[in-house]
Amino acid sequence: MKKVRKSFHSVEVLHGVDLTVRAGTVHALMGENGAGKSTLMKVLAGVHGLDSGEVYIRGEKVEIQSPKHSQELGVAMIHQELSAIPEMTVAENIFLGREPRKGIFIDHKKMQQMTQELLDNLKVAIAPSVKIGRLKVADQQLVEIAKAVSFHADIIVMDEPTSAITDNEVEYLFQIIADLKAQGKGIIYISHKMDEIFRIADDITVLRDGNYVNTWEAKDINNNILIQNMVGRELNEYFPKVEVPIHDVLFEVKHLTQKGKFEDVSFAVKKGEIFGIAGLIGAGRTEMMQAIFGLAKLDEGEMYLEGVPITIHTPKEAIAYGIAYVTEDRKGEGLVLEMPVAHNITLPSMKMFCQNGFISAAKEKSTVEEEIEALRIKVHTPAQLAGKLSGGNQQKIVLAKWMMKHPKLLILDEPTRGIDVGAKSEIYKLMCEYVAKGNSIIMISSEMPEVMGMADRIMVMSNGIKSGELTRKEFAQETIMKLAVSNI
Ligand SMILES: Nc1ncnc2c1ncn2[C@@H]1O[C@H](COP(=O)(O)OP(=O)(O)OP(=O)(O)O)[C@@H](O)[C@H]1O
Numbered sequence: 001m002k003k004v005r006k007s008f009h010s011v012e013v014l015h016g017v018d019l020t021v022r023a024g025t026v027h028a029l030m031g032e033n034g035a036g037k038s039t040l041m042k043v044l045a046g047v048h049g050l051d052s053g054e055v056y057i058r059g060e061k062v063e064i065q066s067p068k069h070s071q072e073l074g075v076a077m078i079h080q081e082l083s084a085i086p087e088m089t090v091a092e093n094i095f096l097g098r099e100p101r102k103g104i105f106i107d108h109k110k111m112q113q114m115t116q117e118l119l120d121n122l123k124v125a126i127a128p129s130v131k132i133g134r135l136k137v138a139d140q141q142l143v144e145i146a147k148a149v150s151f152h153a154d155i156i157v158m159d160e161p162t163s164a165i166t167d168n169e170v171e172y173l174f175q176i177i178a179d180l181k182a183q184g185k186g187i188i189y190i191s192h193k194m195d196e197i198f199r200i201a202d203d204i205t206v207l208r209d210g211n212y213v214n215t216w217e218a219k220d221i222n223n224n225i226l227i228q229n230m231v232g233r234e235l236n237e238y239f240p241k242v243e244v245p246i247h248d249v250l251f252e253v254k255h256l257t258q259k260g261k262f263e264d265v266s267f268a269v270k271k272g273e274i275f276g277i278a279g280l281i282g283a284g285r286t287e288m289m290q291a292i293f294g295l296a297k298l299d300e301g302e303m304y305l306e307g308v309p310i311t312i313h314t315p316k317e318a319i320a321y322g323i324a325y326v327t328e329d330r331k332g333e334g335l336v337l338e339m340p341v342a343h344n345i346t347l348p349s350m351k352m353f354c355q356n357g358f359i360s361a362a363k364e365k366s367t368v369e370e371e372i373e374a375l376r377i378k379v380h381t382p383a384q385l386a387g388k389l390s391g392g393n394q395q396k397i398v399l400a401k402w403m404m405k406h407p408k409l410l411i412l413d414e415p416t417r418g419i420d421v422g423a424k425s426e427i428y429k430l431m432c433e434y435v436a437k438g439n440s441i442i443m444i445s446s447e448m449p450e451v452m453g454m455a456d457r458i459m460v461m462s463n464g465i466k467s468g469e470l471t472r473k474e475f476a477q478e479t480i481m482k483l484a485v486s487n488i
């Protein structure tokens, strides 16, 4: 791609970007949230037309007309925001628009069979007939990957493919990538996880604010220089963990059980504490938080807030107790994509802006501006629709909206998924300030450096049970991994 320019409604977001991907390599495309990575890739995938610039595939100049045309040219893209239709089965989703046919009818049997072969080849254990909406985010992502592979594309774009999968699955994805590479394909890989980049990238291109910064061979650049080029400044402390005084217990659970999901889990979170929960996907962490928050039923167990027994049947009750839950799935649960950024932030705390029955627009506006500033959310205007923001910026809005309610206990489920290095450290800073005021945070995280960097204690879950609890002194990656797989 040469000198690619792209505007949305007269705002230019790509200012002449270059990208050269060699066959048989993994090319990492890096940059902060909103830098233009996804937009550039959507130009390549035919989702967006370009305003000016040129695209060459196998040395030939191409004018990409549509997503279908891009596919025909040998490009497959796994999008950052999962877009599969929940009611469709895995097979229907993979072969959408190119279903095998018997006469005029779709040959469902053949389609199932082809899907099964594809999944078997990738060693993915998902049934072709199951509905997409019933799969976990991680499995949905694997289906997207299977779909991309099924196009036999020469250029495969993976826009944050590991944002929702844990270490084991990442290893597995890397094997798939190694195979694709050996077949001479070019893989464009977008991720905010720095350690991944240095493991798999051959070449690295950095974008900043829609500008092309530079391209290096991965062996010629180190982590610090890469980050410096991405954020345009030096980042002195990545995990700004501040030790704050820890007081008595705020929230305690005993013997929490939901049959088939988690069993007999007890823990207590203290005021001022960041309580980390580590584990593999499927360990039952999210299900447990959902039950605590009133989104699902508990079969057994007790909950106490400041020593007083409480029961929670609905999120509304949880919120009334001062408990907030930021979900891992921003598109499904966290965000109203068709609404302006401003309303998304203020929606759950509308009461704050009401005076004598009227909404104080001025107060709402200044609060929104403060939050946008504090979290460095990249928007053109607060009136912009949330759905038009870059992925990481959407996640920051979900956080902003809950932090504004000042809950006593903030439950964060994979809080920095898809968030860039600069913004991550901003969020870590906010978390520290938040607990310094005597509040508590429960943080589910599958990113080992994050949970070890930020938590005061870590509870590890394995296949529905609590397999251990560690204090900061005892934190070690190996110990946590061992506990995470101890019940499998
Ligand atoms: N459909 C759209 N309409 C208007 N603006 C858009 C649209 N899509 C993207 N933008 C804007 O273009 C800029 C680049 O966004 P893009 O999604 O490419 O960022 P990104 O580098 O992929 O970020 P992230 O790491 O958060 O995914 C952002 O300012 C974003 O708000």
Ligand SMILES: [Mg+2]
Binding pocket: 037, 038, 039, 080, 159, 390, 391, 392
């Ligand atoms: Mg993106």
